[in-house]
Amino acid sequence: MKYAIYTRDLTKYYGDLLAVDHVNLRVPYNIIFGFLGPNGAGKTTTIRMLCGLTKISSGDAIVNGYSIKDEPEKVKASIGVVPDISNLYPELTCYDNLMFAAEMHGVPSKRRRQRVLELLRFFGLTDKINVKFANLSKGLKRRLTIAAALVHKPKILMLDEPTLGLDVRSRRKMWALIRSLKEKGITIFLTSHNVYEVSRLCERIAIINKGRIVAEGTPSELRKLVPYEEAIELSVSDPRKLIKKISNSENIVKAYIENDTLKIVAKDPLAALIEITRVLRMEKIDVNYVSLRSADMEEVFLKIVEGNRIERSR
Numbered sequence: 587m588k589y590a591i592y593t594r595d596l597t598k599y600y601g602d603l604l605a606v607d608h609v610n611l612r613v614p615y616n617i618i619f620g621f622l623g624p625n626g627a628g629k630t631t632t633i634r635m636l637c638g639l640t641k642i643s644s645g646d647a648i649v650n651g652y653s654i655k656d657e658p659e660k661v662k663a664s665i666g667v668v669p670d671i672s673n674l675y676p677e678l679t680c681y682d683n684l685m686f687a688a689e690m691h692g693v694p695s696k697r698r699r700q701r702v703l704e705l706l707r708f709f710g711l712t713d714k715i716n717v718k719f720a721n722l723s724k725g726l727k728r729r730l731t732i733a734a735a736l737v738h739k740p741k742i743l744m745l746d747e748p749t750l751g752l753d754v755r756s757r758r759k760m761w762a763l764i765r766s767l768k769e770k771g772i773t774i775f776l777t778s779h780n781v782y783e784v785s786r787l788c789e790r791i792a793i794i795n796k797g798r799i800v801a802e803g804t805p806s807e808l809r810k811l812v813p814y815e816e817a818i819e820l821s822v823s824d825p826r827k828l829i830k831k832i833s834n835s836e837n838i839v840k841a842y843i844e845n846d847t848l849k850i851v852a853k854d855p856l857a858a859l860i861e862i863t864r865v866l867r868m869e870k871i872d873v874n875y876v877s878l879r880s881a882d883m884e885e886v887f888l889k890i891v892e893g894n895r896i897e898r899s900r
């Protein structure tokens with residue numbers, strides 16, 4: 587299978603500092619791929635190498651079938667880059683900004699106007715055509731910045747922190763927009779600090795820590811990397827009695843009371859639910875509610891990054 591992005595031991599040193607350490611990424615075409623990591627993990631350096639903006643120390647990256655080392659111009663024509671801080675001109679209108687971006691990206695002059703009008707329409711900015719970039723709202727500024735990265739119809743879009751600083755409504759609109767770009771056949775490579783955003787939006791996620799990929803998979807595959815994080819939560823009339831009755835079970839990893847709620851972590855949560863129900867009936871313990879809660883991505887992310895820290899400090 588050909589990948590949109592394929593890296594082979596991609597490595598970057600800044601002097602003695604190893605910022606990106608033998609990174610091997612496989613990003614299939616036409617998905618939303620999330621690149622997640624704490625501050626200083628190496629996300630920006632990786633993206634900059636993929637875009638040809640930072641020199642690679644060793645290894646290679648193949649983007650849309652082209653080696654960034656041997657065919658950087660073809661890579662540049664294949665990608666659209668959206669930085670976290672906009673690179674558009676505040677004093678130019680939406681139309682002029684896009685026309686300028688089209689010229690910079692080598693769109694032939696007779697096709698520029700049509701492409702710009704098409705993008706303004708797609709991004710819902712037609713009525714802002716003559717408004718200066720400086721006078722747009724934050725959400726619209728972000729949209730125009732993405733539009734500018736797409737003037738040359740790239741196959742891959744690199745999005746750095748696409749919703750940073752946006753309010754809830756603008757963030758939701760941005761998510762819908764990113765999904766619709768994917769529907770148009772564009773591969774999205776997205777970095778974010780926002781674990782919730784990445785788990786909602788991305789089909790595959792790679793987690794980077796201290797320059798190394800520490801986990802990669804679908805959101806549900808990553809959840810499974812953190813064992814026993816599904817917890818059964820119960821509010822019952824006699825939680826201590828229930829704990830006593832189930833504590834000998836092989837299946838129960840732990841059972842404890844937190845904020846008046848009984849939490850039970852089991853190897854096989856569904857089997858545990860059956861067992862608990864039997865005890866509740868037999869012991870005539872009343873139930874107010876029962877719920878099965880999965881680990882959220884934030885916990886998964888922290889556990890993976892923390893685990894990696896502990897392992898690497900040994």
Ligand SMILES: Nc1ncnc2c1ncn2[C@@H]1O[C@H](COP(=O)(O)OP(=O)(O)OP(=O)(O)O)[C@@H](O)[C@H]1O
Pocket residue numbers: 600603605623624625626627628629630631632
């Ligand atoms: N131009 C540079 N010169 C020297 N060191 C750098 C340079 N750019 C980044 N670094 C260092 O390389 C490491 C990785 O930084 P990078 O900016 O790639 O991380 P990041 O994951 O994007 O972080 P953040 O989320 O905070 O932007 C950090 O230790 C950083 O201090």
